[in-house]
Amino acid sequence: MQISERTHHIALVEDDGALRTLLTRHLRQSGFPVRGYATAAEFKASAERFDLVVLDVMLPATSGLDLCRWLRQRSNVPVIFISARSSHTDRIVGLELGADDYLVKPVDPGELVARIRSVLRRSEDAGGADGGDYASVVRFDGWRMDRRRRELFAPEGSRVSISEAEFDLLNVFLDMPQRVIGRDTLLEHSRNRLTARDSGDRSVDVLVSRLRRKLGSIDGGRDLIRTVRGVGYVFTANVEA
Template identity: 85%
Template structure:
């Protein structure tokens, strides 16, 4: 499938052979080049070639959760979990590890394709909007966010690795500095770009926690996002465009 003339290649890591065959066939028929793998070991050798990865949580040997950790140490490639585990806690764990979406089995192939398109759209669309609605570069307290290249740089010039969903959340916060932003507002402004789809979903809170932790790897970074108990969040950075 192409967005802005780019062809996106997908990997599916799923040990159930029948399900792997069903999903790869449907995704391929929907226009996406895709290859299936039965184990994490098979996938790792060619992980760098893919633009989106679909992971089964309960893989033999190295689990999908461990494979997600391994991927996040190396790249910000979009990740969608599919799992028989349906509890809210399991979904939060998946998002905490850096996944961009989480789909519970039995998986409807049509819904999975829709989720793939949504995640890729979150990855691709902001640059196009930025050229019309925002400055491409925003700076705050020594930090720099490049919206066109979707990169975040710390005050020392080092590039900070954050996921697509984390970048989109930061993008919204940077647009509304020095004001209290509730969860509903974050969801409204991010549209389908964040994995949380309703006000009762803790996905936004999980993403804020993840982003705050990563910003906190630099002195003073954690304080950039302040919690207003019972209301929402405040981005405290002094933003310059």
């Protein structure tokens, strides 16, 4: 599926002025309206709404990690981290905070554009943008998920904050309930490929752990995702469209 014709607005939070100028110019040449910010405070003060945020990890004063936490409390907007930190642990931290991708500096502008397009494409695919008989509202174990609006509601009715990557992962489980799903399948269908090229990749396990915590955080909640050692996972609840 291609990205829809509507314009996608990008925020770039990067304190390195030269890099911010370079990436801003390349994004605009690639068709993305982009607004650059040097600090987290500048971004927070903005009243604009964005379809995706590119976020440097090592910002002055308030770090990119803290800004991502702040975003996740308020929005499900996709986040792509860019950072000089390249260790596997740093990437996992990004996952834990709800990032949707992680790109190591020096950043290749063409690769960043490709990552942005991939994240936006997966977001629209999961939202059922192509219409058809794709069930919009799905219920399981008292929970309700609206796939088109990309919203998740707990059994008592409260809206639960969920990242784009977590949403896509849950979508895969809801499409294949009570079946063993391998990690490769989950990685392929989820939008998060943070460490897919690394041997010993743990990105899917971290995403599953995050999703488990959220589904079990409500009073009386239970573990709906069972681990099948050496194979993958099973979503145990009955699913009703």
